[in-house]
Amino acid sequence: MSLLAQKNPEAPAGSHSDSAAAFVPDQSRAERKTSYAVDDFAVPGGREEAWRFTPVDRLSALFHVAPTQTDKVTVDIQAPAEVTTSLVDPKAAGVLVPADRVAAVAWAGEAKATLVSIPAEAELAEPVRITITATDLARVNGHLVIDAGHHSKATVVLTHRGSAECAANVEIKVGDGAELTFVTVQEWDDDAHHVTQNDALIGRDARLRHIAVTLGGKVVRVSTNARYSGPGGSFEGLGVYFADAGQHQEHRLFVDHEAPHCHSNVEYKGALQGDTAHTVWVGDVLIRASAEGTDTYELNRNLVLTEGGRADSIPNLEIETGEIVGAGHASATGRFDDEQLFYLQARGIPEDVARRLVVRGFFASIVARIGVPEVSDHLMEVIDAELGAVPGIGAIEDVA
Amino acid sequence: MATLEIRGLTVTVDVEDGTKEILRGVDLTVKSGETHAIMGPNGSGKSTLAYSIAGHPKYTVTGGTVTLDGEDVLAMKVDERARAGLFLAMQYPVEVPGVTVSNFLRTAKTAIDGQAPKLRHWVKDMKGAMEALRMDPTFAERNVNEGFSGGEKKRHEILQMELLKPKIAILDETDSGLDVDALRVVSEGVNRAKDSSEVGVLLITHYTRILRYIKPDFVHVFVDGKIVEEGGPELADRLEAEGYDRYLATQA
Numbered sequence: 001m002s003l004l005a006q007k008n009p010e011a012p013a014g015s016h017s018d019s020a021a022a023f024v025p026d027q028s029r030a031e032r033k034t035s036y037a038v039d040d041f042a043v044p045g046g047r048e049e050a051w052r053f054t055p056v057d058r059l060s061a062l063f064h065v066a067p068t069q070t071d072k073v074t075v076d077i078q079a080p081a082e083v084t085t086s087l088v089d090p091k092a093a094g095v096l097v098p099a100d101r102v103a104a105v106a107w108a109g110e111a112k113a114t115l116v117s118i119p120a121e122a123e124l125a126e127p128v129r130i131t132i133t134a135t136d137l138a139r140v141n142g143h144l145v146i147d148a149g150h151h152s153k154a155t156v157v158l159t160h161r162g163s164a165e166c167a168a169n170v171e172i173k174v175g176d177g178a179e180l181t182f183v184t185v186q187e188w189d190d191d192a193h194h195v196t197q198n199d200a201l202i203g204r205d206a207r208l209r210h211i212a213v214t215l216g217g218k219v220v221r222v223s224t225n226a227r228y229s230g231p232g233g234s235f236e237g238l239g240v241y242f243a244d245a246g247q248h249q250e251h252r253l254f255v256d257h258e259a260p261h262c263h264s265n266v267e268y269k270g271a272l273q274g275d276t277a278h279t280v281w282v283g284d285v286l287i288r289a290s291a292e293g294t295d296t297y298e299l300n301r302n303l304v305l306t307e308g309g310r311a312d313s314i315p316n317l318e319i320e321t322g323e324i325v326g327a328g329h330a331s332a333t334g335r336f337d338d339e340q341l342f343y344l345q346a347r348g349i350p351e352d353v354a355r356r357l358v359v360r361g362f363f364a365s366i367v368a369r370i371g372v373p374e375v376s377d378h379l380m381e382v383i384d385a386e387l388g389a390v391p392g393i394g395a396i397e398d399v400a
Numbered sequence: 401m402a403t404l405e406i407r408g409l410t411v412t413v414d415v416e417d418g419t420k421e422i423l424r425g426v427d428l429t430v431k432s433g434e435t436h437a438i439m440g441p442n443g444s445g446k447s448t449l450a451y452s453i454a455g456h457p458k459y460t461v462t463g464g465t466v467t468l469d470g471e472d473v474l475a476m477k478v479d480e481r482a483r484a485g486l487f488l489a490m491q492y493p494v495e496v497p498g499v500t501v502s503n504f505l506r507t508a509k510t511a512i513d514g515q516a517p518k519l520r521h522w523v524k525d526m527k528g529a530m531e532a533l534r535m536d537p538t539f540a541e542r543n544v545n546e547g548f549s550g551g552e553k554k555r556h557e558i559l560q561m562e563l564l565k566p567k568i569a570i571l572d573e574t575d576s577g578l579d580v581d582a583l584r585v586v587s588e589g590v591n592r593a594k595d596s597s598e599v600g601v602l603l604i605t606h607y608t609r610i611l612r613y614i615k616p617d618f619v620h621v622f623v624d625g626k627i628v629e630e631g632g633p634e635l636a637d638r639l640e641a642e643g644y645d646r647y648l649a650t651q652a
Binding site for chain 2: 337338339340342343344345346347348349350351353354357358360361362363364365
C-alpha cells in the first residue's frame with residue numbers, strides 16, 4: 001500500500017500511482033530530512049512535496065537568516081506563580097529538529113530559546129498566556145519551549161498579532177502522565193507571513209491537546225509534528241481556520257506512532273470566504289511496526305462560503321503493523337448549502353442570521369472540543385465578525 | 401382574518417435542456433380557519449406549488465400573483481414570507497448540523513415575533529408542545545433534523561407550526577412515510593393548532609388517509625400543474641374509491 005506515492009513531486013497531479021514501476025517509490029514519511037543547518041535545505045522553488053501548495057514567492061524573506069527586530073516586537077508572558085520562564089540553550093529541550101528551511105532559519109536566528117516550565121504535578125488554575133505582537137512587517141524569529149512536568153495539568157495559549165515576517169519553532173515536551181493543552185492562535189494583520197514548526201514529544205500516559213486557530217495573516221503555515229516517548233500517550237490535534245480573500249492558510253500534521261498503545265485524533269475544520277482564499281490541510285500519520293495497539297483517526301472538513309475559494313485536503317496513512325485498534329481518516333469539502341439556508345429562512349430567520357447559524361453549526365462540534373473558553377468564545381466572535389454579523393440581531397445562544 | 405390568494409400562478413423550473421413549466425395557472429384562495437386539501441398524482445406539481453409560495457429559489461414564477469392580505473408575497477424574500485405569516489411544513493426537512501432544535505426554534509420564534517420570547521414561557525411552551533407530540537425532551541438538544549427518523553422529522557415540522565403560529569400553513573405531504581400511530585400524533589398536532597388559532601391550512605397529499613384525521617373543508621384535485629376539480633370533503637371520498645385515473649385518462 002502506497003498512499004505515499006502521490007508525494008513524488010514529479011507525479012502528475014491527482015495520480016495515485018500504485019505501480020512502483022512508475023518511479024522510485026518515495027521513502028516513508030519518517031525519512032524526510034531534518035537538520036539544524038540552513039544550508040541542508042535548498043531555498044524552496046514550490047515544486048517540492050513539502051512546499052507544493054505554498055506560495056513560496058511570497059515567503060522569500062523567511063528563507064534567509066536575519067535577526068529579530070526587537071524594537072518592533074513585544075513578547076508578553078502571563079503565567080501563574082508556579083510557572084517559570086528562562087532563556088536556555090536552543091538544544092536543551094531536544095524535541096525539535098528543523099524539518100524545512102524556514103524552521104532552520106528560525107533556529108539560526110535565535111541564540112537562546114525561551115523556556116516555559118510547568119513544574120511536575122502542578123495543576124495550573126489559569127492558562128499561561130504568551131502574546132507575540134509585531135509591527136511594520138518586523139522580522140521575528142521564535143523559539144519557544146513548553147516543558148510540562150510529569151503529572152502536571154496546564155493550558156498554554158500562544159497568540160500572534162500584528163504585522164510580521166515570522167519564522168518560529170515551538171517545542172512541546174509533555175512529561176509522563178501530564179495533561180497539556182497548547183493553543184496557537186494566528187490572528188495576524190492581513191500582511192503578515194508566518195511559518196512555524198511545532199514539535200511535541202508526549203510522555204508515557206501523557207495527553208497533549210494541540211489546537212491551532214488561524215484567522216489572520218497573508219500566508220500562515222503551521223507544521224505540527226507529534227511523537228511519543230512512551231506507551232499510553234494521547235495526541236489530540238484540533239484546528240479551526242477561516243480564510244478570506246487573498247489569504248493562504250496551511251496546516252500540516254505528522255503524527256509518528258512508534259510507541260505502542262498510543263492514541264491520536266486529528267480534527268481540522270475550516271471555512272473559506274472570498275476570491276483566492278486558499279487553505280491547505282495535510283495530515284500524515286505513520287504507524288510503525290513497533291506501534292501495536294495504536295488508535296488513530298484524522299478528519300478534515302472545509303466549508304466554501306463563496307465562489308473562488310480553494311481548499312486542498314490530503315490525509316495520508318502509512319501503516320507498518322496490523323496489530324492496531326483502529327486507523328482511519330476522512331476529508332470533505334463542501335459548498336455552503338442553499339437548502340439549509342432556505343430551510344432556516346422559511347422559518348423567518350433572516351439570511352445573515354441563517355448564514356451565521358450554519359457556519360456556527362459547522363464549527364460547533366470542534367469549538368466545543370477546544371474546551372478553553374477564552375479561545376473558543378473569541379474565535380466565534382471573530383467568525384461572526386467575518387460573516388458581517390450585526391451585534392444584537394438574532395438570538396443564537398443556547399439556553400438550558 | 402387572513403387570506404392567501406393565488407391567481408393564475410405559472411411556475412417553471414430549470415432542466416437540462418431549458419426550462420419546464422410545472423404550474424400552469426393555479427387559482428386558489430385560503431382563508432383563516434379553513435382547511436383545504438390539495439390532492440393529486442405524483443408529479444402533478446403539488447410540491448412545486450408549496451415551494452413556490454414559500455419562495456424556494458429553484459422555482460421561477462413566470463406569471464400570476466400570490467398575495468397575503470393583499471400584500472405581494474412574490475416580492476418578499478423567503479424569510480419575509482415566513483414573517484408575514486406563511487409556514488411550509490416540508491416533505492423533506494433539511495439537516496442543519498451543529499444547530500440544536502432548541503436554538504433553532506428560539507431563533508425562529510424571535511425572528512417571527514420580532515422579539516425574543518420570554519424565557520420562562522418559551523421553555524414551558526416548547527416542552528408542552530413536544531410532550532403533546534410525544535417527543536422526548538432530549539430532542540431539543542439534538543441537531544436540526546440530523547439523524548431524525550421520518551416520523552421525527554414530521555413531528556418536528558408540526559412542532560414548529562404549533563410554536564410559530566402562522567396565519568397560513570402549507571403542509572407538503574406531511575403524511576408521507578408515517579405509520580398509523582405517527583400519523584395520528586402529527587394530525588392531532590395540526591388539529592391543536594387549528595383549534596387554538598385561526599390558522600388556515602393547505603394540506604397537500606397524495607393519499608386520503610390523513611384526511612381521516614384532519615377534516616378538510618375544501619378538496620382540490622391537482623393534475624398537470626393546475627386545479628381540475630373542486631368540491632367538499634365528499635370529493636376526497638370519491639378519490640379514495642376511484643383514484644386519479646379519471647383525470648389522467650382525460651389527458652391522454
